[in-house]
Amino acid sequence: MKTKIIVRPTGPGRTPMITTALWYDYSHIARCKLRTRKCADGIRRPIKTRRYSKPVEDIDPIKYFRHRSVVSVDQAKFKKTGKNSHYIQCGVILSPARESGYSMCTHCSPGCESACLKSSGQLVFSTAKRARILRTRLFLFHRAKYLEYVGRDLAKLRRKAHALGKILVTRFDTLSDTNTLSIYRELMESNPLDGFVDYTKDPRKYQAYLSGSSAPNHHLTFSRSEINHCQARYFVAAGGTSTVVVRTQEALARCLAHGYDGFPAVDGTLSDRRWEDPRGHWVLLLALGKAKTDKSGFVVD
Numbered sequence: 001m002k003t004k005i006i007v008r009p010t011g012p013g014r015t016p017m018i019t020t021a022l023w024y025d026y027s028h029i030a031r032c033k034l035r036t037r038k039c040a041d042g043i044r045r046p047i048k049t050r051r052y053s054k055p056v057e058d059i060d061p062i063k064y065f066r067h068r069s070v071v072s073v074d075q076a077k078f079k080k081t082g083k084n085s086h087y088i089q090c091g092v093i094l095s096p097a098r099e100s101g102y103s104m105c106t107h108c109s110p111g112c113e114s115a116c117l118k119s120s121g122q123l124v125f126s127t128a129k130r131a132r133i134l135r136t137r138l139f140l141f142h143r144a145k146y147l148e149y150v151g152r153d154l155a156k157l158r159r160k161a162h163a164l165g166k167i168l169v170t171r172f173d174t175l176s177d178t179n180t181l182s183i184y185r186e187l188m189e190s191n192p193l194d195g196f197v198d199y200t201k202d203p204r205k206y207q208a209y210l211s212g213s214s215a216p217n218h219h220l221t222f223s224r225s226e227i228n229h230c231q232a233r234y235f236v237a238a239g240g241t242s243t244v245v246v247r248t249q250e251a252l253a254r255c256l257a258h259g260y261d262g263f264p265a266v267d268g269t270l271s272d273r274r275w276e277d278p279r280g281h282w283v284l285l286l287a288l289g290k291a292k293t294d295k296s297g298f299v300v301d
């Protein structure tokens, strides 16, 4: 802070009045390249930006999600499902593969790990990554609290969906592959009017689903990668459905017209309403993010 002498003229023929005023010296701002804005009094002041200085390991996930939502609704794919339909979709986004330091996809392949959806859309931002890791820590180390928060968020979304005359559909493994059949079983059975949809690369989990040991309102789709093609084909032949990721629109149109690997295919890019897919079909998905340049065989041409 500095003192500045101001000379104020007081009228013709009179001695100018000399006063002093305090003013703030922000000349250093230009040197350290802080972002500033001009305030109402004409002085430029630095913009206060929100910074997360704490490392993610030092944040208590229970406190973090006490007033934040564990269940997300603002993903592009969720919105697509809700468009012109009777459904509202939401999902839990945990950290895929080993992003959090813990393995959350037990059956992931090198190809799917590097081409995972975390590299697409808004999921690439550091704030999204931070929230995913904290959600994963809550899931792993505070399971009871995690399920309580999920129940709280779903109850809120269910009220909203019912007010609009719609059905709430939840995807618990949006970016992970956990044991949804047992972890959320109680939640699924206690809300029979809700729908639950997921994808998995775990053949035992999918076999259990096909043999009817999941809740009746739960739908599971197998997910093909470069290391489980035979299992995916087996499940399609057994009357299940399996996703296959194609690189281009041309490949998608070709597979829709002629099928893929001996079985017919449906377009899975239109929505996430997998329970509407006919059984014994491949579900075609289009490569997004890093998957567009995949060379492992996870994405087919």
Ligand code: SF4
Binding pocket: 096, 097, 104, 105, 107, 108, 109, 112, 113, 115, 116, 117, 174, 175, 176, 177, 201
């Ligand atoms: S299994 Fe799915 S969520 Fe996990 S790394 Fe592979 S693509 Fe991502």
